[in-house]
Amino acid sequence: MSLLSIEGVWKSFHGHSVLRGIDLEVRPHEVVSLIGASGSGKSTLLRCVNLLETVDDGTIRLDGDDITDPRVRVDDVRKRLGIVFQAFNLFPHMTVLDNITLAPRRVHGVSKAQAEEQARDLLDRFGLAGKAGAYPDSLSGGQQQRVAVIRALATQPRLILLDEVTSALDPQLVLEVLGIIRELKESGMTMILTTHEMGFCRDISDTVCFLDGGVLLEKGPPEQIFREPEHERTRAFLRSVLEAGRL
Amino acid sequence: MSEWVKSERQVEREQIRRTRARRSASVATLSTVVFIVLLVWVVTNSPGWPRVEETFFDGEQFLKALPDVLDGFLLNIKIFLFAEPLILIVGLLVALARGITTPAFFPIRALATLYTDVFRGVPTILVIYLIGFGLPALRLQGIPSDLATLGVIALTLSYGAYVAEVFRSGIESIHPSQVAAARSLGLSHGRTMWFVVLPQATRRVVPPLLNDFVSLQKDTALVATIGPLEALRQAQIHAASTFNYTPYLVAALLFILLTIPMARFTDHLAERTRRRRGA
Ligand SMILES: Nc1ncnc2c1ncn2[C@@H]1O[C@H](COP(=O)(O)OP(=O)(O)OP(=O)(O)O)[C@@H](O)[C@H]1O
Ligand SMILES: [Mg+2]
Numbered sequence: 001m002s003l004l005s006i007e008g009v010w011k012s013f014h015g016h017s018v019l020r021g022i023d024l025e026v027r028p029h030e031v032v033s034l035i036g037a038s039g040s041g042k043s044t045l046l047r048c049v050n051l052l053e054t055v056d057d058g059t060i061r062l063d064g065d066d067i068t069d070p071r072v073r074v075d076d077v078r079k080r081l082g083i084v085f086q087a088f089n090l091f092p093h094m095t096v097l098d099n100i101t102l103a104p105r106r107v108h109g110v111s112k113a114q115a116e117e118q119a120r121d122l123l124d125r126f127g128l129a130g131k132a133g134a135y136p137d138s139l140s141g142g143q144q145q146r147v148a149v150i151r152a153l154a155t156q157p158r159l160i161l162l163d164e165v166t167s168a169l170d171p172q173l174v175l176e177v178l179g180i181i182r183e184l185k186e187s188g189m190t191m192i193l194t195t196h197e198m199g200f201c202r203d204i205s206d207t208v209c210f211l212d213g214g215v216l217l218e219k220g221p222p223e224q225i226f227r228e229p230e231h232e233r234t235r236a237f238l239r240s241v242l243e244a245g246r247l
Numbered sequence: 248m249s250e251w252v253k254s255e256r257q258v259e260r261e262q263i264r265r266t267r268a269r270r271s272a273s274v275a276t277l278s279t280v281v282f283i284v285l286l287v288w289v290v291t292n293s294p295g296w297p298r299v300e301e302t303f304f305d306g307e308q309f310l311k312a313l314p315d316v317l318d319g320f321l322l323n324i325k326i327f328l329f330a331e332p333l334i335l336i337v338g339l340l341v342a343l344a345r346g347i348t349t350p351a352f353f354p355i356r357a358l359a360t361l362y363t364d365v366f367r368g369v370p371t372i373l374v375i376y377l378i379g380f381g382l383p384a385l386r387l388q389g390i391p392s393d394l395a396t397l398g399v400i401a402l403t404l405s406y407g408a409y410v411a412e413v414f415r416s417g418i419e420s421i422h423p424s425q426v427a428a429a430r431s432l433g434l435s436h437g438r439t440m441w442f443v444v445l446p447q448a449t450r451r452v453v454p455p456l457l458n459d460f461v462s463l464q465k466d467t468a469l470v471a472t473i474g475p476l477e478a479l480r481q482a483q484i485h486a487a488s489t490f491n492y493t494p495y496l497v498a499a500l501l502f503i504l505l506t507i508p509m510a511r512f513t514d515h516l517a518e519r520t521r522r523r524r525g526a
Binding site: 050052057074075076078079081083085087089090091093101102106107108151152155 | 422425426428429430431432433434435438442443446447450
């Protein structure tokens with residue numbers, strides 16, 4: 001069974017359709033990338049899955065449960081999802097450790113000692129062992145983004161959504177963050193990510209989806225999408241990215 | 248690794264900086280002295296000075312009034328110490344109530360809005376009159392009749408409205424992405440407020456809050472209008488019996504002594520916040 005299934009999702013802002021009937025299935029342990037021009041609706045789709053936006057039409061199911069049902073409790077859905085934003089959005093008044101343990105303790109009822117132990121294990125694993133007591137503004141961008149990923153992981157979500165997690169970073173910091181996403185994939189985490197890093201996208205994805213003006217135009221394994229895309233629009237997009245020197 | 252030895256150029260630079268610092272310190276001292284001498288000269292040479300000196304700067308009256316005014320001043324401090332925490336609580340609760348969007352709580356939100364609108368509009372001294380004379384007139388059971396307590400209630404109502412607005416602006420200054428991050432971790436609206444928004448908001452509003460408290464300290468004197476024997480009232484009593492205004496000077500000095508440290512502390516905190524954010 002699919003872990004996540006998106007069926008005919010529509011979303012518009014002020015009469016302007018941003019998503020136009022998106023269908024997408026995500027299997028357990030699958031890594032799905034969303035690519036497409038700026039404004040094509042990638043972030044909006046992730047925000048709909050996270051219920052930060054309400055869909056206008058269509059259904060999203062998580063483990064078979066319809067999470068777009070108005071009676072559903074959004075906090076219960078979000079407990080099962082993790083999301084990482086482009087701008088990290090760490091809580092500046094909390095240490096790294098408190099950022100990570102906040103949700104396990106206050107939402108999932110894990111004891112302080114246990115939450116901190118798990119947090120320290122994760123920090124160790126992602127090369128941030130010495131930073132537990134640091135405040136976010138004393139960390140580099142790459143370190144902050146790794147903490148944001150760990151914070152999303154700490155609640156042991158079924159699925160992690162990553163929205164352009166590297167685009168606010170310098171090139172050498174990008175590698176740090178991509179490294180930990182790779183490690184997540186190896187550990188079997190299911191992920192949907194949006195990215196402009198085409199090389200990385202080709203490397204890590206099981207499935208690549210090309211969004212064009214709110215339509216999921218083309219979908220397939222990376223070899224197919226990058227080597228022999230079916231649609232002219234996909235080819236044009238990849239060409240423009242190539243010219244921008246990103247491939 | 249080799250040790251750092253100061254280069255000649257650096258030694259020279261530090262020398263220049265020291266000389267400059269000394270020079271600007273002496274310029275500052277000199278100009279302050281000149282300014283004060285000039286001010287004193289102008290005031291003491293004004294035609295009305297002898298009369299003013301007699302009525303406001305009478306040393307004997309000063310010492311005579313001091314014990315009573317000081318005694319009254321302790322009541323001002325007491326009023327302040329009771330009112331301040333109450334104001335913080337009222338202000339915070341009202342600010343939170345104004346942010347509630349749940350339809351069931353609409354009346355609470357409307358009430359909170361009405362409260363801030365009304366009490367920010369009415370002058371504090373009027374609130375003190377209305378509470379001081381109006382509440383006891385109701386003759387309800389449990390309503391305090393002690394004048395200082397009524398003063399505390401009036402000040403709390405008046406300042407609570409201002410402080411609520413300060414808190415609200417602090418809450419609104421927190422970027423929505425912070426709320427999105429907290430909500431997406433599964434935190435409820437209440438927990439997001441408590442753990443993420445309020446801690447950041449309160450830090451930002453500390454300087455303006457302290458500012459309000461400086462003015463609360465002196466506004467405790469407004470309570471004199473309903474009669475409790477605080478500093479201003481004591482000064483009035485003394486002045487009325489001797490036709491000498493020096494007791495008012497005593498009261499003014501006491502208020503200054505109380506507010507100056509608070510004002511400097513506020514500046515210091517504001518400066519620190521600015522440096523932090525700049526870093
Ligand atoms: N809250 C909103 N209110 C109004 N319009 C919005 C809102 N969120 C997104 N949009 C609009 O929806 C369209 C799609 O935005 P979205 O952020 O999903 O694009 P994207 O594919 O993520 O682009 P990028 O690659 O630049 O991140 C854009 O035209 C954007 O202006
Ligand atoms: Mg986006």
